[in-house]
Amino acid sequence: MVRLKHLRANLVDVFIVILVMTPAGHAAAQEGSVLTALQTQVSDAAKGWEATVMDAARSLFWILATIEIGIAAAWLALQAASLDGWFAEIVRRILFIGFFAFVLEQGPSFAKAIVDSLFSLGASGGTASPADVFNAGLLVASKMSEKVQFGLFEDNALAISATFAVVVTVIAFSLVAAIFVSVMVEMYVGLLAGMIMLGLxxxxxxxxxxxxxxxxxxxxxxxxxxxxxxxxxxxxVLIGLADDTAVGDQFQTVLAIAGIAVVVFVVAIYVPNIIQGVVQGTSVSGGMEAIRHGGQAASFATGAGFLAAGATAAGYSGAQVARAGGSSLAGAALRGLGSGIGLAARAAGSAVREKAIGSPGAYAGSTLGLANAKLDQARGKGSPANPPPEQRHGS
Known part of the structure; x- marks a missing residue:
């Protein structure tokens, strides 16, 4: 029993070390400071170009205004207009040019005020930034990591699903934070470059x-x-689910958190673009596009789940063999865990290699599907791989 506790402690320590050594772990230690620094640098760089773009817009504006007045004067001269007609046209042109000169000078301020007010409305008076989104994902992942407890007397299925949920949640919220950064960059750069349009x-x-x-x-x-x-x-929603310990089935809750994280990511890709297209009067994308990418994400999650299940079965078989050979419970569990992880890693690596080099028979399926097939072959469950098409026709 003592050795088993040491085994569980060692596994948890290894998991924590791996999490800290990943880029997500470094970002967690910095509390999203990299994203905040990137946003600040883009904003400062955009402000440095504002004076140059506005000078070009002013020059363009007054050149066009001069041409406008010249065309109006030539048209009145051709019509042999009376003095009243000249006076009315001059007043109309002065009002027109004066209004758009006001838009030219105050347009950037109006644009920033519009964006800031809508941003504050979306944040409900609070604060929101890419760093906040990323830190929320890390907070949910840290809550899920509390359920990662491997051992002979622990719920290993819950531990595996919690590990899967941690990885999916961190990746999904990292991608949402990346989308947030891209929208912020679009706001700074787009509004800056668009100032030249005010000169028109x-x-x-x-x-x-x-x-x-x-x-x-x-x-x-x-x-x-x-x-x-x-x-x-x-x-x-995800933080509330992670904090709620009164939920009946923890296994379903953990998988639901992973699924909701993927849904949030897919929605964050398409819904903002659709809303922007509605305002601009253009169609950006439809719901079927989101469904297609959601299906791809679900296929990836399913393949990863089957690969994890296959690795668990291989590890269990390895533990039984080690136990039959006279190993202790702790030693057999550790050997089975290493065997399962090793087989899954080799199967995934072999699948990636064959997809990369375009091996015959590897192009038809996904990488995770090929990895599951190779894992089954390594465990002795599946039939040998089908020969390439050219070999079947030649035989």
């Missing part, structure tokens, strides 16, 4: 481009608001 307001022929800049600012703000709402709602 100097002519009645190109004034629509100046209006579209404000429409674009509103669409980016709506996209950011939707992403913030999705991130906050998903984080709160």
């Amino acid at each position: 307001g100097g002519s009645s022929f190109t004034k629509d481009f100046s209006v579209r800049y404000l429409v674009y600012a509103f669409s980016v703000g709506m996209k950011l608001m939707a992403l913030v709402m999705i991130s906050r709602i998903g984080s709160e």
